[in-house]
Amino acid sequence: MSILEVRGLNVWFDLPEGGQLHAVQGVDLSVERGDRLGLVGESGCGKTTAMLALMGLLPPNATVSGEILLDGVDILADGERSIRPHRWVDMAIVFQSAMNAFNPVQTIGRQIREPMELHGSARGAGARRRTRDLLEMVGIPASAAGRYPHELSGGMRQRAALAMALACEPRVLFADEPTTALDVMVQAQILQRLVELADEFGLALVMVTHDLPVVAQVCDRATVMYAGRMAEHGTVDALFHEPRHPYTRLLFASTPDLYGDDEVLSIPGSPPRLDQPLVGCPFAPRCPEAIELCAEQQPAWLPVGEGHLAACHLNTHVPEGAR
Amino acid sequence: MSLLEVRDLATRYPVRRGLADALRGHPRRFARAVDGISFDLEAGQMLALVGESGCGKTTTAQSLLRMVEPTSGSIRLEGRDITHLSQRQLRPLRRTMQMVYQDPYESLDPRFRARQTVEEPMLVHGLGGSRAQRRGMVTELLERVGLTPPELYAERYPHQMSGGQRQRLAIAASLVLSPRLLVTDEPVSMLDVSVRAGVLDLLDGLRRESTMGVLMITHDLSTAAHFADDIAVMYLGRIVERGPAREVVRNPRHPYTKALLSVVPPRDPRLRTRPRILQGEAPDPVNVPPGCRFAPRCPFATDACRAEDPVLDGVRGRPGHQVACLRAEELAATEHPEVLTT
Numbered sequence: 001m002s003i004l005e006v007r008g009l010n011v012w013f014d015l016p017e018g019g020q021l022h023a024v025q026g027v028d029l030s031v032e033r034g035d036r037l038g039l040v041g042e043s044g045c046g047k048t049t050a051m052l053a054l055m056g057l058l059p060p061n062a063t064v065s066g067e068i069l070l071d072g073v074d075i076l077a078d079g080e081r082s083i084r085p086h087r088w089v090d091m092a093i094v095f096q097s098a099m100n101a102f103n104p105v106q107t108i109g110r111q112i113r114e115p116m117e118l119h120g121s122a123r124g125a126g127a128r129r130r131t132r133d134l135l136e137m138v139g140i141p142a143s144a145a146g147r148y149p150h151e152l153s154g155g156m157r158q159r160a161a162l163a164m165a166l167a168c169e170p171r172v173l174f175a176d177e178p179t180t181a182l183d184v185m186v187q188a189q190i191l192q193r194l195v196e197l198a199d200e201f202g203l204a205l206v207m208v209t210h211d212l213p214v215v216a217q218v219c220d221r222a223t224v225m226y227a228g229r230m231a232e233h234g235t236v237d238a239l240f241h242e243p244r245h246p247y248t249r250l251l252f253a254s255t256p257d258l259y260g261d262d263e264v265l266s267i268p269g270s271p272p273r274l275d276q277p278l279v280g281c282p283f284a285p286r287c288p289e290a291i292e293l294c295a296e297q298q299p300a301w302l303p304v305g306e307g308h309l310a311a312c313h314l315n316t317h318v319p320e321g322a323r
Numbered sequence: 324m325s326l327l328e329v330r331d332l333a334t335r336y337p338v339r340r341g342l343a344d345a346l347r348g349h350p351r352r353f354a355r356a357v358d359g360i361s362f363d364l365e366a367g368q369m370l371a372l373v374g375e376s377g378c379g380k381t382t383t384a385q386s387l388l389r390m391v392e393p394t395s396g397s398i399r400l401e402g403r404d405i406t407h408l409s410q411r412q413l414r415p416l417r418r419t420m421q422m423v424y425q426d427p428y429e430s431l432d433p434r435f436r437a438r439q440t441v442e443e444p445m446l447v448h449g450l451g452g453s454r455a456q457r458r459g460m461v462t463e464l465l466e467r468v469g470l471t472p473p474e475l476y477a478e479r480y481p482h483q484m485s486g487g488q489r490q491r492l493a494i495a496a497s498l499v500l501s502p503r504l505l506v507t508d509e510p511v512s513m514l515d516v517s518v519r520a521g522v523l524d525l526l527d528g529l530r531r532e533s534t535m536g537v538l539m540i541t542h543d544l545s546t547a548a549h550f551a552d553d554i555a556v557m558y559l560g561r562i563v564e565r566g567p568a569r570e571v572v573r574n575p576r577h578p579y580t581k582a583l584l585s586v587v588p589p590r591d592p593r594l595r596t597r598p599r600i601l602q603g604e605a606p607d608p609v610n611v612p613p614g615c616r617f618a619p620r621c622p623f624a625t626d627a628c629r630a631e632d633p634v635l636d637g638v639r640g641r642p643g644h645q646v647a648c649l650r651a652e653e654l655a656a657t658e659h660p661e662v663l664t665t
Contacts, residue, residue: 042515043486153604183375184542188586188598210516213545217588217595236592254517256545257590258572264549266521270485 001072003204004054004091004172005030009066011046011053020063021275023049025228027066028301031172031204036195038215038222038236039208040251044271046228047208051174055093056083088115092165094158096177101161102149108135109145112164121168134163139193155186162194166201173198176208191218212255216240221307224248227271227282230301234308244310247283281313289314324402325363326536327387327504332360332396333560334379334386338609354608356382358560359396361635364504367534369527371547371568373583374557377605380540383557384506387538388420389413401503418448421497425509427489431481437465437492438477444499451499464495468525487518494525501533508540523550544587548572553643556580559616560608562635566644576638576646576655578621615649623650 011024024046031037039047053064058080068076068083070090075083095101102111112131116122122130132142138159140152149157158178165173175194179187195218198205207219215222216236223233224247232245243249253265269286272278281287284294291313299311335353357379364370372380385391387398389405397406405416424430431440441461445451451460465473468491481489490510497505507526511519527550530537541547547554548568555565556577564577575581579601586598601620606612615633618624628649638644639652648654 042517155604184544184583184586185375185601186604188600189602192598192600212516213588213590216590216592240590240592251517252590254520255590256520256543256549258545258548258584258587259589264520264523266519266524267517268521270487270518 002030002032002069003071005067005069005072006054007067007069009050009053009068010064011049011058012063013059014061014063015275019275022277023228023274024053025274025278026301027223027225027228027230029206029223031206033171033202033204034199035221036198036205036207036219038219039206039225040210040212040215040222041225042210042251042271044227044274045225047225048176050225051093051176051206051208053080054083055087055091055174056080057087057093088165088170089119089121089168090170091172091174092168092170093174093176094161094165094178096180101164102157104149106148107145108147108149108152108160112145112160112167115164115167119168130167131163134166135160137166137197138163139189154182155190158182158186158190159193162190162197166197169201170203172204172206174206174208177210178207179214180209180211187214194218212252213257224251227278228274229282230309230311231283232308232310232312234305234310238305238308242305242308244304244308244315245283245312246287246289246314248310250288281311291317293317326366326368326401327364327538328397328399329363329387330361330397330399332383332386332398333358333394334382334391335394352609355560355611356608357386357393358608358611360557360560360562361396362555362562362565364536364538366503366536367530368553369530369537369539369551370553370555371539371541371551372555372557373541373544373547375542375583375605377559377608378557379560379608380557381508384422384508384538384540387504388422388506418444418450418500419503421500421502421505423490423493423497423505423507423510426513427486427493428481428513430493431489431496433481435480436477437470437479437481437484437495440481440492441465441496441499444496448500460499464498465492467498467529468492468495469521470495485518486514487522490514490522491525494522494529498529502535504536504538505530506538506540509542510539511546512541512543519546526550544572544584556583559605559611561616561647563617563648564644564646565635566638566641570641570644574641574644576644576651577617577648578623578654579617615647623654625650 006029009024009027013021015021027050041047052058067074075086109131113127116127131145135142135144140156140159179190219236221235224231226247232248239248250267256264267286272282280295280297281299284290293313299313301309301311304310304315334357335355338352338354374380386393397404438461441464442457445457451457462473465476470476470491511522551568554568554571555562558579564580575584582599582601612619614629614631618628633647633649635645635647638646
């Protein structure tokens with residue numbers, strides 16, 4: 001049984017001017033102990049919203065539906081409130097900007113201790129000792145516990161955020177663009193530590209990012225999202241070498257490779273608005289391979305290989321002329 | 324004559340000292356943000372200035388455009404020394420040097436329609452002829468940056484445009500005065516991956532057809548490798564390596580460049596690399612170490628490195644390739660990039 005299994009996750013936001021924005025439209029996800037899954041896509045594709053929904057951290061104007069099975073038990077059954085006892089304890093999160101994750105007027109140490117004390121996993125001297133251990137584990141001197149967030153560099157803060165996420169020994173760790181704001185060298189240091197810690201503790205790591213090379217480097221499998229929906233899921237190797245959705249292929253083609261000679265492409269157009277119902281495949285207007293059907297009918301989420309799924313009509317309909 | 328000639332440029336910022344320090348008579352200290360760099364940029368050339376935050380790449384750009392005052396050294400634009408020109412003398416020259424900023428959400432006036440954004444520089448500089456001529460120019464530029472049909476985009480406000488479209492608009496506005504030098508600070512890092520190449524292709528095409536020189540500041544080596552002619556790598560206020568983009572990427576000579584390249588993950592998961600991660604962070608520019616400034620983090624540093632400050636010197640047999648490392652030649656003979664296939 002998976003530690004975390006998500007089925008048919010949907011998120012709507014009520015808009016102030018009326019109407020709703022359907023940010024996440026039927027996302028599935030499943031992770032086991034030791035898994036490293038990437039959730040990949042561009043801004044507005046719903047990857048961050050999906051993750052915040054799983055953590056129960058969405059604002060009050062959001063509505064969530066679907067099943068979030070933690071050890072087989074649906075923790076969304078009684079609404080978002082029932083996620084709360086699991087937050088930080090079973091599932092934790094590291095955000096992109098650690099500056100925003102910390103309260104500026106409290107010391108780093110106090111903020112790392114807080115979830116432990118709140119959830120009763122450690123108190124007093126025990127919590128202090130554990131805080132020092134955690135800081136050293138992520139690669140900062142234990143003395144940083146007495147410092148305030150602004151006294152640390154961006155990389156140090158991100159490490160401290162990682163320490164805070166690990167405070168209650170979660171089994172699932174979400175990382176939302178954990179290194180995007182950092183320099184490449186610091187990014188490499190933190191990704192390396194993140195992977196080592198995930199291995200050491202048998203964490204299931206879910207990494208949300210727009211950065212395909214980072215996913216290729218860190219994750220085993222990935223789900224590519226577009227316009228709130230899943231476009232493709234598979235091993236990172238399959239996604240790169242045998243993509244079965246044109247968006248996946250183009251996303252790789254628009255990412256320059258350091259040593260590659262191939263032309264870097266861009267994808268003309270922009271993603272559809274999600275405050276109106278989508279008809280057909282959301283990528284169809286930008287897809288160079290779209291056939292008539294793509295504009296009319298939503299493609300089904302179908303297996304295209306071992307552990308490889310995609311939502312593209314081209315996998316079931318050979319276009320005219322290509323026969 | 325090169326379009327831009329920079330010689331021994333240095334820009335220092337005074338570090339704020341507390342009252343107690345001042346009373347104790349502690350001397351004023353300076354952050355050596357740019358600490359003696361020299362380079363040329365040719366007409367039609369795109370040079371990428373790469374490095375980590377705090378290496379001085381943005382201060383270099385600001386110094387070139389005289390947005391901050393250089394402490395020493397010289398900057399020549401089309402042969403003319405602009406280092407010490409007064410702001411008044413600089414004004415007519417501002418047309419020839421333009422800047423495109425990282426964040427197209429911040430750099431555009433939200434109350435201006437696209438056509439006003441493009442027209443504004445002409446009004447400021449009293450150029451562009453009649454109103455009809457200016458309108459014609461706006462239409463032409465919007466078309467040139469790919470905001471087509473121009474009639475449609477001309478009336479839009481920034482909030483009605485995507486990030487990529489905004490950056491195209493910012494580029495259109497920077498081109499209206501036909502600059503000779505365009506400085507772009509991380510022009511695509513705020514944009515979605517799928518639209519980045521479009522904006523970079525635009526810059527690439529513009530410099531080829533207009534012989535405008537482009538200085539692109541970026542932390543993204545892959546982008547630099549694909550779009551720039553030359554790459555200059557900065558570390559702690561200095562250029563430590565420069566050369567043709569492909570040459571620098573495939574045949575790096577400075578240990579810092581090698582480390583920087585090794586941590587760029589390849590797209591292909593089968594080519595997972597074993598990065599040479601440098602521990603720690605770059606020292607701050609107030610306390611620049613003696614000798615080679617990279618020595619404290621360099622796995623190959625010797626006592627000589629800690630004593631002697633290396634100069635940027637030509638790499639033997641590699642035209643256009645320069646490196647500032649005492650041991651570059653010796654290390655080139657023994658080292659190979661490690662690529663681990665899993």
